[in-house]
Amino acid sequence: MKNQIHEIPIIMYHRILNKKDVELGSCYSEINSALEISEFITQINFLNKKYSIISLSKLIAYLKGEADVPSNSCVISFDDGYIDHYQNVFPILKELGLPAVFFIMGDCISGTKKVRWLDKFYYILDNTPYQKNSDKFNEIVSDFYRTEVEKDNHYDDSKLKTFIRNSSEKDTIIDKLSSTLNVKLDLDKINKKLYLSKENIAEMLNNGMEFGAHTMSHPDLSTITLEDSEKEIKDSGIIVRNLTNKEEIPFAYPFGSQKTYNKNIVRILKENNFSCALTSITGTNNTETSLFELKRIDSANLELNKY
Ligand SMILES: [Zn+2]
Incomplete structure (x- = not known):
């Protein structure tokens, strides 16, 4: 079935929490938009049943024509690098033996004393x-x-x-x-409570997880100067390459709508050897899709019967 066009979804997740257990004042950011762990488990079990969950690097190899993947492939992605990706998500993925990709903010790794x-x-x-x-x-x-x-x-x-x-x-x-x-x-204190540490990332890498860059400070790249965008992109690439020992790393645009990137930003990504870039534009991906404009399905809109 080599020449068949596959339509491959990349699911986009953010924070996964038991909202009622969140200690006031500790882990507050965007709690309202977080997904409950129980709902996450329902979605993962559904996706695991219906799809072959593949790594993002496998998808890239397929889109470049270098590998074949099952026609029902699907990629799972998590943005922003919060600690709940280690505490709440990683144990579930590890138990099910599923790969996923995590996009982290370079400034916000536990131990940097920096806070978004x-x-x-x-x-x-x-x-x-x-x-x-x-x-x-x-x-x-x-x-x-x-x-x-x-x-x-x-x-x-x-x-x-x-x-x-x-x-x-x-x-x-x-x-x-x-x-x-x-x-x-x-x-x-806030930094250590909120974000993934180098040790968390190392353990996740050892268990088949992948990491990508998501800038240093999470700006809307279309609203800052091109020089600042270049620095955000370059520096975050260096950090993720150091953490992963991989040269080929992916990128996810902060916010990720059509207006948050442009051809100059794509050029900077290519010059800095990123393998691809993920948007938050809704859709699936096939061999015609630009590697620097990969589409995603937001987990908040995941209609379990549709995708
Ligand atoms: Zn983000």
């Missing part, structure tokens, strides 16, 4: 001594918000989050927010 701005943002809201939505909290944050964002507007944490995301002064604003809300950011 978004995690700092959530940590501050989670650990402030002011009770959330109390009059005092709303007064303080509304003042902050009006000063920093726009006048005559009331506090709304998703608006504030968007404002910080779009700012080039993220660190300054986060520092102001942490002092306004009286939260000390112990970066070493």
Whole structure:
């Protein structure tokens, strides 16, 4: 069946958690968008039954015409490099003997004392001594918000989050927010609690897992200068190559929609010897798909009967 066109899905996962067990103030980031472990197990069992789960490198070899794969192949991917990928995901994949690929942020590996701005943002809201939505909290944050964002507007944490995301002064604003809300950011402690360590990664590699780069600090590459994009891409590639001892490594665009990358960014990826790049554009992949625009199926939209 060599010349048959296969349509191969890559499933995209983010955090996998038991939300009710998440200790307040410890592991807060994007909890609302995380998938419950029980739901993850249901999905994995379904995928394992219906598909031949193959590694991303096997898929790349197939798309380059260097190997054949079963027509019902499927790849499993995880973005962002949080500790739950070791604690909650890896034991399940190991038991089932399934490969997966994990995309990590170069800055955010346990031990670097660095924390993604978004995690700092959530940590501050989670650990402030002011009770959330109390009059005092709303007064303080509304003042902050009006000063920093726009006048005559009331506090709304998703608006504030968007404002910080779009700012080039993220660190300054986060520092102001942490002092306004009286939260000390112990970066070493938060970093160790949230992200995969080198030891976690080594153990996962030894058990058939693959790793790829996801920039250093998770910016939307289309909103920063090309020079900064190049640094984000290059530096994260060096880190993942050092961790994996592999030259051929994949990349996943932060956010990953069509507007978050362009031909200059693809050129930088090629110049830096990345094997491929994954988007978050919905779809499956075949031999016609560009290796630097691989499509994915978000696990949140995984209709178990459709794919
Ligand atoms: Zn990401």
